[in-house]
Amino acid sequence: MHLSSLFHRSALMHADRPALAAGTRDPLTYAQLQARVQALAGWLRGPMGLQPGQRVMLALRNHPSYIESMLAIWHAGLCAVPVNAKLHPNELEYILRDSGARLCLSQGEVADALAPVAGSLEAVRVMDVESAAYAEGARGPALALEPRPPQELAWLFYTSGTTGKPKGVMLSHANLVGMCLNFYADVQAVASGDAMVHVAPLSHGGGLYSIPYWLHGALQIVPDSGGLDEDELCALLTHYDRVSLFASPTIVQRMVRHARQAGGPPPGLRALIVGGAPFYVEDIKDAVACFGPRVAQIYGQGESPMSISALSAAQVAEAVASNDDALLGSVGYVQTSMAVELRNGAGQPAAPGELGEVTVKGPTVMLGYWNNPRATADTLADGWLHTGDIGTLDTRGLLHLKDRSKDVIISGGTNIYPREVEEALMRHDAIQEVSVVGTPDPEWGESVLAFVVLKPGAQAQAQDLDRLCLASIARFKRPKRYVFLEELPKNSTGKVLKRELQQRALPTP
Numbered sequence: 001m002h003l004s005s006l007f008h009r010s011a012l013m014h015a016d017r018p019a020l021a022a023g024t025r026d027p028l029t030y031a032q033l034q035a036r037v038q039a040l041a042g043w044l045r046g047p048m049g050l051q052p053g054q055r056v057m058l059a060l061r062n063h064p065s066y067i068e069s070m071l072a073i074w075h076a077g078l079c080a081v082p083v084n085a086k087l088h089p090n091e092l093e094y095i096l097r098d099s100g101a102r103l104c105l106s107q108g109e110v111a112d113a114l115a116p117v118a119g120s121l122e123a124v125r126v127m128d129v130e131s132a133a134y135a136e137g138a139r140g141p142a143l144a145l146e147p148r149p150p151q152e153l154a155w156l157f158y159t160s161g162t163t164g165k166p167k168g169v170m171l172s173h174a175n176l177v178g179m180c181l182n183f184y185a186d187v188q189a190v191a192s193g194d195a196m197v198h199v200a201p202l203s204h205g206g207g208l209y210s211i212p213y214w215l216h217g218a219l220q221i222v223p224d225s226g227g228l229d230e231d232e233l234c235a236l237l238t239h240y241d242r243v244s245l246f247a248s249p250t251i252v253q254r255m256v257r258h259a260r261q262a263g264g265p266p267p268g269l270r271a272l273i274v275g276g277a278p279f280y281v282e283d284i285k286d287a288v289a290c291f292g293p294r295v296a297q298i299y300g301q302g303e304s305p306m307s308i309s310a311l312s313a314a315q316v317a318e319a320v321a322s323n324d325d326a327l328l329g330s331v332g333y334v335q336t337s338m339a340v341e342l343r344n345g346a347g348q349p350a351a352p353g354e355l356g357e358v359t360v361k362g363p364t365v366m367l368g369y370w371n372n373p374r375a376t377a378d379t380l381a382d383g384w385l386h387t388g389d390i391g392t393l394d395t396r397g398l399l400h401l402k403d404r405s406k407d408v409i410i411s412g413g414t415n416i417y418p419r420e421v422e423e424a425l426m427r428h429d430a431i432q433e434v435s436v437v438g439t440p441d442p443e444w445g446e447s448v449l450a451f452v453v454l455k456p457g458a459q460a461q462a463q464d465l466d467r468l469c470l471a472s473i474a475r476f477k478r479p480k481r482y483v484f485l486e487e488l489p490k491n492s493t494g495k496v497l498k499r500e501l502q503q504r505a506l507p508t509p
Helices: 003-011 028-043 064-075 091-099 108-119 134-136 171-185 209-214 230-239 248-263 282-293 314-321 373-379 418-425 462-470 498-505
Strands: 018-022 055-059 079-082 103-106 125-128 153-158 167-172 195-197 217-221 244-246 270-272 297-299 304-311 340-341 355-361 385-393 399-404 410-411 414-416 430-442 443-452 483-484
Touching: 003 028, 003 064, 003 483, 018 028, 018 064, 028 064, 028 304, 055 064, 055 091, 055 108, 064 079, 064 217, 091 108, 091 167, 103 108, 108 125, 125 134, 125 399, 167 171, 167 270, 167 414, 171 209, 171 304, 195 230, 209 217, 209 230, 230 244, 244 248, 248 270, 248 282, 270 282, 282 297, 282 314, 282 483, 297 314, 297 385, 304 314, 304 355, 304 385, 340 385, 373 385, 410 430, 410 443, 414 418, 418 430, 418 443, 430 498, 443 498, 462 483
Parallel strands: 018 217, 055 079, 055 103, 079 153, 103 125, 195 217, 195 244, 244 270, 270 297, 443 483
Antiparallel strands: 153 167, 297 304, 340 355, 355 385, 385 399, 410 414, 430 443
């Protein structure tokens, strides 16, 4: 099914139920939200001049307009291009160009920063969702529901690799419906009395997990802060009942600390759905000790979102109670509609317990990469998604991740790709070589560490390199620490030995 038809169905079934709230203010009902969605879809296809199949970038922090805009984009037969609002304008410009988006919905300072970028591109407009023009669009003539195929492109999500430019992951409406069905089967049931609060970015997994909630008539809550503020979140979890949230392990750690300082967890919390970064066994136990049987875990990729493996809150709680560290150290059981194979170095299925690359097949696997047939063919070889993650499947069917062959750094639930940082640093005249790795961080899971070799006789300070990074990449991607070396360790072919650098960064026992 197409998501526009499914939202229309929910609006009919749950017309008077609360659908979307900003903080603790009175929510829109499903009927009211549907009216805004249909009007905005008419505005996109009318005054904005967009045609079915065209792309609309969403470059804003969490805001109620994010969810209604997503729904309007789909109702209008368009494709959403979600981006992290913290990206540097240079990075946003590349995505605008590559996706061919003709409209960018944004907000405040991000919209101001994007205006000159869009001005340099032909026929691209930036619209602030808090502007009078957007408000007028939400009150305009409704666009009637049109039948659309489930294979239509819904979500074009840009994910970088360790080489080259970011790639646009093409997800269809059918892909996202498959994700929802797996969510219901393997993670959590949803009813119309439930709610989800969005503290994680709607541009990533948080936005996708809005779908299974509105499919069943539940309430979406967007904090006024647009992100995580522990006091604000605690107040929302006291005001509302049966509230779940998607959270990175970093968010969970912050919530645990706040709950203990406050004397206990807030009463309205139903579940924490944790993903986006490694969730360590001791941290899981700590979260369950604080919040009780309310901690679930999922594993996926942008290419198969939220839908490769999972552990429900009941399974996690049972494992904690029985000291089943093997289960807690895994990323769970393969989700219902998915097939997972571990492939060894020869490309053959690995035996139970043998290391191999995680390959995935199922209805949630992407259509391919936008305008990149070569990368598509490589990643979807033989009809399987080759994730680049290395792991094992044990005799119980639990998937364990051991390493990431792509060297991605996951800091606070956000992916950071070393090549991007290395290329930014190499613009400095004093730098001869640089290698960027992730290093364990008790707060963020991992932080960015740069090993730098200067040219003979050249000088550079950490603050100089910081300024260089801030001029071209997002602030959260810049290294937290710089280590200056005489030379980088390399193998016989000249490849930098990143694992050796990571070992050097570890504290001495």
